[in-house]
Amino acid sequence: MDELIEEAPCGFLTLSRDGMIQSINRTLLKILQCPSPKQLIGKHINAALANSAQIFMQLYFFPLIKTKHRVEEMYISLHTESGEEIPVLLNASLQKNNEIVCVIVPMHNRNAFEDEILHAKKMAENAYRDKEKTLMELESALKSVEEKQQELLIANNQNAKYKLDTERELELAKKIQETALTKDIINDKIQIVSYYHASKALSGDIYGFYQVTPEKYGIILLDVMGHGISSALITMSLQSLFQKLISQGVRAENVMQELDQYLHELFQNNQDAWHYCTAIYFNIDTTTRTVEYINAGHPPAIIQNIDGEQQELLATSPPLGTFEDITFKSRTINYTQGTRLLLYTDGVSEAFEPNTLNYLLHDSLPSDISETKGIIQGALENTENKFEKYNHDDQCFILIEL
Structure with missing residues (x-):
């Protein structure tokens, strides 16, 4: 075979x-x-x-x-x-x-x-005998599903309306927050320009600059911990307070003391809601050509003279709202004509490699202040596209030429 x-x-x-x-x-x-x-x-x-x-x-x-x-x-x-x-x-x-x-x-x-077939046949016969009961259960289940679908549809419609209403409210709140920001100051004694970008509809960054007298100017920049609605609510309440204090010519130490005390009182009974903020405050006297400043845990401001020499104004105290009974003391430095100051929040500095802001400020020395602002802003926006991990933080900087 x-x-x-x-x-x-x-x-x-x-x-x-x-x-x-x-x-x-x-x-x-x-x-x-x-x-x-x-x-x-x-x-x-x-x-x-x-x-x-x-x-x-x-x-x-x-x-x-x-x-x-x-x-x-x-x-x-x-x-x-x-x-x-x-x-x-x-x-x-x-x-x-x-x-x-x-x-x-x-x-x-x-x-x-064959045994499986016989078993399946037996089950089919039992199912047929129980057909009416099964059909009734199916009809009941179908009715229940339809009712749940209707409830879900209503809930989805309510959620969509709530989302739309919330977006409208946030957009309105954003406009109110942006309206509260002070406008650029340009005169023959001082030039102040700013850049502001919220990571969400609302921001935890807030600033203000005010002409207190013909010769004196008050400038403040704050960054509340976190971002979004909770941080924005705190910034708006702080904004109304520091606007009043600075406009009245209150001393720098007292301005920071009042803001610090306000945060402690705001959260004294609710540690879960506790927020702190970093802040940097300047009193500029164009007659005596002096800059008085307090840095409460904020990224260091950069001061650059007309020759391009730079100095960083480091923190002089902890952030606002962190420790009780902090004594704020200001420091004073003299400046010459053409000196520039750059204040910024950590959402700006963290988007760059170390010392990038120093280089940008130095390299734009021949440019006027509006062009310098455009150079820093352009670099920041290009860096945001390259490093998306930084896009989640609010970003703000203030550029001053004396």
């Missing part, structure tokens, strides 16, 4: 017209647990069949093969040497030489499949 047929993944045997085994492959021998083909060749096919299959073969197989010359998917059982019954599918055809060629495929899992 051909080697491919010997090791085929199915049983193969040939029978004479009267059912005598003429050849059998090794695969079928393994199925039958028969060690040698000599034990079966020359014997009737019944030698390999279970009792029920023997009768089935005589009643159906041989009459069909003789009249139709072929049998397809006949389900019978083989009988192994150990007495085990192996269910198989039998396909056969009658050749011209009266030889019957048979292909046998084991069906080990068929009984399990």
